[in-house]
Amino acid sequence: MSKEETVIPKLIPVFRQYGYEGTSLSMLAKATGLGKASLYHHFPQGKEGMATAVMNYIANSFSQAVLQPLNNSDKPDKKIHQMCRGLKEFYNDGKNNCFLAIMSFGEAQSLFGELVKQQLQLWLDTLEKVLIEAGIEPEQAELRSQAAIMEIQGALILVRILNDTAPFERAIANLPEKLFRVPIA
Amino acid sequence: MSKEETVIPKLIPVFRQYGYEGTSLSMLAKATGLGKASLYHHFPQGKEGMATAVMNYIANSFSQAVLQPLNNSDKPDKKIHQMCRGLKEFYNDGKNNCFLAIMSFGEAQSLFGELVKQQLQLWLDTLEKVLIEAGIEPEQAELRSQAAIMEIQGALILVRILNDTAPFERAIANLPEKLFRVPIA
DNA sequence: GTCTATATAGGGATAGAC
DNA sequence: GTCTATCCCTATATAGAC
Known part of the structure; x- marks a missing residue:
């Protein structure tokens, strides 16, 4: 495990809570216990480089927790069940903001x-393929996959605003x- | 119409696109055609005051476009239909970010x-009451109202990321x- | 009511000692 | 690899002329 990989996890909660523009080098320095100059040693591209590293790190966690179960050789309903478990873990029962949502504005x-x-x-x-494998028509598979991710994203927002994890659960x-x-019109 | 009310609409798109922390006084000055000092004349509380004014202005627009139809004396299904029309207008077919989502992190x-x-x-x-009026059990009414708003919020995120308004529509x-x-378990 | 000019703080980023 | 010190820039905010 490289040195950067021990630093990145400490950067994550800062970007996740405050977003890209709301995060300052001072906050990142405090969170890591390093000085600003030390951060530049590890990430010569500065704040943008740190955010990029965080994005890649998170993409990897997500792949492990959520996508990998969808790509194994279990039956479709078990794959989905495992994805759900992975999602609860990845989003910390809904208390974690989604980086995709945060980094898209x-x-x-x-x-x-x-x-x-x-x-x-x-x-x-990835989700669509599992549904097709389960015998669902391709167009329905696409629509339902979109609807599912929509709900999760929406649930994360409601959790944040209402300060209640019930909608996510x-x-x-x-x-x-x-x-x-449930068919989609 | 007070002078502030002519300025506020010019502030809105800036906050909506860049969020609170991503918006600077320079951007707001440019968007309004006023100098920074002039903005402080209208909003002595500065950026926070401008954001507050924008929030209130938007709350009012939302009330008119979305809540008012739900409070009139039509039949429930017509109320919902009119809310949907209001939502399409308010969110500009999904191209507008939601201030509730933006201002909650x-x-x-x-x-x-x-x-x-x-x-x-x-x-x-407000939504829940309409569903109850339509004969839906109170617990279901609450769950479905939450689910509906979740979907809208999620749809807005997908539209933003995919750059495609289809999910919102x-x-x-x-x-x-x-x-x-559609009952909710 | 709008402007120019300015004050003050903090932002991101770098140099160079250790 | 980490630090202190510093640079430059932009941020928010204010003073005061017009």
């Missing part, structure tokens, strides 16, 4: 918008049923 | 979090059916 949008879009598309495509609990059995 | 959360929560709760309660199109006819 303001100045961050021009810096990371394309990367964010690719990550989201990867999630959509319900959304996760209802996800398998909706994906497998 | 980072530094803005501590400044406006309570106001945002109240606004969201008002929407939830579908979410709105399916809203009446979901509110009136």
Whole structure:
């Protein structure tokens, strides 16, 4: 494990709570216990480099927790069940903001918008394939995958505003049923 | 119409695109055509005052476009239909970010979090009453109202990331059916 | 009511000692 | 690899002329 990889986890909660523009080098220095100059030693591209490193690190965690279960050799309903478990863990029961949502507006949008879009598309495509494997029509599979991710994103916002994780927990609990059995017009 | 009320609409798109922390006085000055000092004449509380004014202005627009139809004397399904029309207009077919989502994280959360929560709760309660009026059980009415707003919020995020308004349009199109006819576990 | 000019603080970033 | 010290710039905010 390289030195950067021990620093990155300390950067994550700062960017996650305050967003790209709301995060300052001072905050990152405090969170890591390093001076600003030391941060530049590890990340010569400065704040943008740190955010990029965080994005990649998170993409990897997400892949492990959420996508990998969808790509294994279990039956579709078990894959979805495991994705749900992964989502609860990844989003800390809904208390974590989603980096895709955070990094897709303001100045961050021009810096990371394309990367964010690719990550989201990867999630959509992976989910869609599982539904098709389960015998759902391709168009329905696409619509339901989108609807599922929409609900999760919306749930995270409600949790944040209402300061109550119930909406997220319900959304996760209802996800398998909706994906497998509720048609979309 | 006071002078401030002619300035506020010019502030809105800046805060909406860049968020609270991502918006600077220079941007606001440029957007209004006024100097920074002039902005302080209209809003002695500076950036925070401008954001507050924008929040109140938007709350009013939202009330007119979305809540008012829910409070009139039409039949429930017509009320919902009119809310959907209002939502499409208010969110500019999904291209507008939601201020509730934007102002509920980072530094803005501590400044406006309570106001945002109240606004969201008002929407939830108003919607819930219409569903109850339509004969839906109170617990279902609450769950479906939450689910509906979740979908809209999630749809706005997908639109932003994918740069495609289709998810929002579908979410709105399916809203009446979901509110009136799709039970939540 | 708007401006120019300015005050003060903090931002991101770098140089160079250790 | 970490630090102190510093640079430059932009941020918010204010003073005071017009």
